[in-house]
Amino acid sequence: MDRRWGVGMGLFSMLGLASGAGVVEGAKAPLFEAKDQNNALVRLADYQGKSAVVLYFYPKDDTPGCTAQACSLRDGFTAIQAVGAVILGVSADDGPSHKAFADKFHLPFSLLADPDKRIIGAYGVKMPLLGFAKRVTFLIDRQGVVRKVITDAKTKDHDQQILALLKGMS
Numbered sequence: 001m002d003r004r005w006g007v008g009m010g011l012f013s014m015l016g017l018a019s020g021a022g023v024v025e026g027a028k029a030p031l032f033e034a035k036d037q038n039n040a041l042v043r044l045a046d047y048q049g050k051s052a053v054v055l056y057f058y059p060k061d062d063t064p065g066c067t068a069q070a071c072s073l074r075d076g077f078t079a080i081q082a083v084g085a086v087i088l089g090v091s092a093d094d095g096p097s098h099k100a101f102a103d104k105f106h107l108p109f110s111l112l113a114d115p116d117k118r119i120i121g122a123y124g125v126k127m128p129l130l131g132f133a134k135r136v137t138f139l140i141d142r143q144g145v146v147r148k149v150i151t152d153a154k155t156k157d158h159d160q161q162i163l164a165l166l167k168g169m170s
Helices: 002-014 064-075 077-082 095-105 118-122 155-169
Strands: 033-035 041-043 052-057 085-091 110-113 136-140 146-150
Touching: 033 110, 052 064, 052 155, 064 077, 064 085, 064 095, 064 155, 077 085, 077 155, 095 110, 136 155, 146 155
Parallel strands: 052 085, 085 110
Antiparallel strands: 033 041, 052 136, 136 146
């Protein structure tokens, strides 16, 4: 399944249907608010001045690549927190889907429901024909500035990839 997904995404990229992220490094991160899997309202502005934010977009709950990525972030959660960052996941799935996914894999971070794709659109990560999010991660500093955009997420080692970059931001 993962290999076919990768081949499909490669074809979309060649056709220009899966372009790079719209928000670039050095830009102010677009503000947003959304409900997470526990129906809590999460606002990006609430983290300004307090912690860095790992904002990761992914296509679909409980699919092979998305599960590998989420579990990697789960496994690295404590280390990522230790360097002063929080993790927020975003997909077009709804709250109940996120709840089932988070419960099944014991995910300790918020998964934000974006079924109307407002956040996905604001960050420029919407796949045109498919409508869901591309796999892109934004590292946002305490001032709300995008410091890194990761478009080549290593799903099984995404926590290590992020940690190395977060340590370089300090």
